[in-house]
Amino acid sequence: MDEQNKVRLTKSDRLKVFWRSQFLQASWNFERMQNVGWAYSMIPALKKLYASKEDRALALKRHLEFFNTHPYLAAPVLGVTLTLEEEKAAGEDIDNAAVQGVKIGMMGPLAGVGDPIFWGTLRPVLGAFAASLALSESWLGPIIFFLAWNIIRMAFLWYSQELGYVQGGNITQNLAGGLMQKLTQGASVLGMFIMGVLVPRWTAMNFPMVISRVENAEADMIDFAAISEAANEGVLSGDMLRTVVADIQAGMAIQPEEVTTLQNTLDQLLPGVAPLLLTLFCVWLLRKKVSPITIIGGIFVVGVIGYVLGILG
Amino acid sequence: MNIITIILVLLVAFLAGMEGILDQFQFHQPIIACTLIGLVTGNPVDGLLLGGTLQLIALGWMNIGAAVAPDAALASVASAILVTLRGAGVSEGIALAIPLAIAGQVLTIFVRTLTVGIAHAADGKAKEGSFRAVEWLHIGALMLQGLRIAIPAAIILSVPAELVTDGLNAIPAWLTGGLAVAGGMIVAVGYAMVINMMATPKLWVFFALGFALSAVGELNLIAMGIIGVVLALLYLQFAPEFNQGGGGGGNSNGGDPLDDILNDY
Numbered sequence: 065m066d067e068q069n070k071v072r073l074t075k076s077d078r079l080k081v082f083w084r085s086q087f088l089q090a091s092w093n094f095e096r097m098q099n100v101g102w103a104y105s106m107i108p109a110l111k112k113l114y115a116s117k118e119d120r121a122l123a124l125k126r127h128l129e130f131f132n133t134h135p136y137l138a139a140p141v142l143g144v145t146l147t148l149e150e151e152k153a154a155g156e157d158i159d160n161a162a163v164q165g166v167k168i169g170m171m172g173p174l175a176g177v178g179d180p181i182f183w184g185t186l187r188p189v190l191g192a193f194a195a196s197l198a199l200s201e202s203w204l205g206p207i208i209f210f211l212a213w214n215i216i217r218m219a220f221l222w223y224s225q226e227l228g229y230v231q232g233g234n235i236t237q238n239l240a241g242g243l244m245q246k247l248t249q250g251a252s253v254l255g256m257f258i259m260g261v262l263v264p265r266w267t268a269m270n271f272p273m274v275i276s277r278v279e280n281a282e283a284d285m286i287d288f289a290a291i292s293e294a295a296n297e298g299v300l301s302g303d304m305l306r307t308v309v310a311d312i313q314a315g316m317a318i319q320p321e322e323v324t325t326l327q328n329t330l331d332q333l334l335p336g337v338a339p340l341l342l343t344l345f346c347v348w349l350l351r352k353k354v355s356p357i358t359i360i361g362g363i364f365v366v367g368v369i370g371y372v373l374g375i376l377g
Numbered sequence: 378m379n380i381i382t383i384i385l386v387l388l389v390a391f392l393a394g395m396e397g398i399l400d401q402f403q404f405h406q407p408i409i410a411c412t413l414i415g416l417v418t419g420n421p422v423d424g425l426l427l428g429g430t431l432q433l434i435a436l437g438w439m440n441i442g443a444a445v446a447p448d449a450a451l452a453s454v455a456s457a458i459l460v461t462l463r464g465a466g467v468s469e470g471i472a473l474a475i476p477l478a479i480a481g482q483v484l485t486i487f488v489r490t491l492t493v494g495i496a497h498a499a500d501g502k503a504k505e506g507s508f509r510a511v512e513w514l515h516i517g518a519l520m521l522q523g524l525r526i527a528i529p530a531a532i533i534l535s536v537p538a539e540l541v542t543d544g545l546n547a548i549p550a551w552l553t554g555g556l557a558v559a560g561g562m563i564v565a566v567g568y569a570m571v572i573n574m575m576a577t578p579k580l581w582v583f584f585a586l587g588f589a590l591s592a593v594g595e596l597n598l599i600a601m602g603i604i605g606v607v608l609a610l611l612y613l614q615f616a617p618e619f620n621q622g623g624g625g626g627g628n629s630n631g632g633d634p635l636d637d638i639l640n641d642y
Contacts (some may be wrong), residue, residue, distance in 0.1 A: 086401045091499075091518030093492035100492075100499045104515040107508050117506040124503035124511060128496070132442070135400055175442065183439035184574045187406075188567070191432050193598055194408050198429030201422060205429060206412045213403050246619060250609040252575040253583050257605040259572050260587025261598070266433055267568075268561025336592040342562060346569030347576070356437070357447065359566050360475055367559025372551050376558045 070154040073109055073146055078229060080108035082222050085142055088135050097132035102167075105138075109146055113153035123149075126160050133171035134178025139221045141170045143228020177248055185255035186216070192262050263343050264336025271326035271338070272377040278324075280317040288318075326375075378418075378462060383534060385417035386462075387527050390454045394526030395519055397450035397485060400440065405450035407431030407474075414457035427460050427470050428453065434474070434563050437570030445489070448481025450526050458533050463541040469548070472556035475563070484525045492518045583608060 088101035103124055110123045133141065144166055152158040190209055198205030286308055294300045312318060330337055349359055370376030389410065396404040403409055408428040415424015431453055438446040455477045456470040465473070495518045502510035533541075572584065583605075590596065590604070613619055 089398050091492045091495050091515045093496050094489055095493040100496055100515050120506035179441050184571050188436040188571050195429040195432040198425050206408050209408050250613050253609040253612045254605040255575050256580045256583040257587040260584040261591040261601045264592040267564050342565045343568050346565050347573050350573045363562050364559040368555030371555035371558045
């Protein structure tokens with residue numbers, strides 16, 4: 065091959081491809097999915113590599129074939145394809161099937177890596193963290209979510225595209241090796257742990273149904289009548305109040321009746337046990353191929369009925 | 378409600394609609410979309426609270442492969458408009474978000490079918506070697522996705538406020554109370570979807586550990602995050618499948634594959 069005649073893609077060409085790859089899914093369609101977006105992302109490179117109308121038409125046709133993967137994991141595939149197109153434009157014998165083969169070969173496994181990492185772990189964890197800040201009326205919630213997500217995302221898009229471009233054909237082997245598996249496993253460990261943390265904290269379930277009412281013996285109760293009498297007569301002293309607080313801390317009752325709700329009983333058993341059971345039940349339903357929307361509908365029905373009957377509140 | 382507010386709300390709606398398909402900048406996520414609607418309508422705190430709550434519900438809504446998830450964009454934008462401009466309460470906004478998410482899902486499926494035509498038009502222009510035409514078709518499809526949210530938002534804005542308030546007041550108390558109760562429980566579905574995707578028999582122990590620490594402990598989320606990362610690193614160091622030499626195969630020199638790539642790079 066005549067290296068002198070080979071057109072090289074500059075960093076600015078690759079930056080253009082990187083910027084456009086963010087619009088990969090704009091014309092996502094049920095027939096060939098991300099195909100137009102893929103061609104759109106490749107155009108800055110194709111423009112540079114091919115000058116004649118015939119070559120450009122062939123190149124566009126080649127890149128309008130079916131393509132679909134995780135929108136961020138398309139970046140390393142783009143990188144590899146840029147190298148391939150560079151070689152092809154320089155006269156290397158790379159046919160359409162080879163280009164398509166690389167794309168199809170990489171998109172499946174990569175989607176399998178991207179979905180659990182980005183959609184399954186990073187976004188729920190970041191989203192839940194930001195939501196907890198937002199619910200305490202802190203503006204840091206949306207700001208942290210937006211900045212953290214986009215910094216991670218853009219860094220990933222650019223560096224994985226560069227990795228694909230530099231590594232060229234080797235990348236598929238690297239991905240088949242342990243790295244991606246390690247990354248997915250590590251992310252899943254973190255994700256499962258955080259899910260366990262979130263389940264009891266942010267599922268709001270309360271069972272106000274009263275199970276038992278026990279009257280407290282008078283001797284076990286703080287004598288509020290005596291205190292209000294003393295206050296009315298103007299003889300209430302600091303010592304009296306201190307005694308009251310000490311009595312409360314020592315476990316004396318402040319209500320004439322001890323009311324135990326279903327929620328109190330559950331909390332004694334294990335706090336958060338109801339959200340846990342609900343979540344596990346949902347996992348089981350999903351495994352039985354019940355659609356999430358059906359489950360959500362079911363929860364609404366249960367919520368309304370439970371509220372009307374006074375079991376849930 | 379002045380003209381500038383209307384334009385800004387529609388702009389946010391358009392942005393959320395485009396992001397609903399792109400899934401890059403995340404303007405369609407409730408915590409961003411609701412907050413932005415709250416800001417441009419002058420009720421930032423309501424928007425923030427609605428966004429936080431809806432975000433928890435939408436944790437597990439993700440597009441995987443060709444499957445289309447419930448639509449966070451329409452749910453966030455429409456319910457945020459109802460809460461910030463139409464006097465609906467935050468809990469009503471949450472109850473309405475679910476049917477809105479399903480409506481948005483139907484709309485995006487409709488647009489994603491329309492764009493099959495755009496893909497065919499792109500084929501035609503490709504034969505002429507016209508980069509410019511392919512680019513415009515692609516951007517045109519993105520505009521359609523933006524309008525998918527902006528048009529419903531405009532419809533909600535143009536309905537008289539009394540009509541919306543009357544409609545909301547007509548909802549009986551047992552229904553709103555019940556929906557609020559259900560709203561607190563729906564997060565479980567999101568958790569279940571995420572768990573379902575990651576869970577292998579080995580990993581359930583980490584779920585159990587997280588649950589136990591969280592249910593009885595007082596540690597905040599940052600501490601929990603640190604524990605989680607430590608667990609993940611320890612797992613990778615000690616799990617037998619990563620300790621058979623050769624890093625799971627595929628690498629000839631048997632070292633850490635990350636190191637190999639970085640060295641080559």
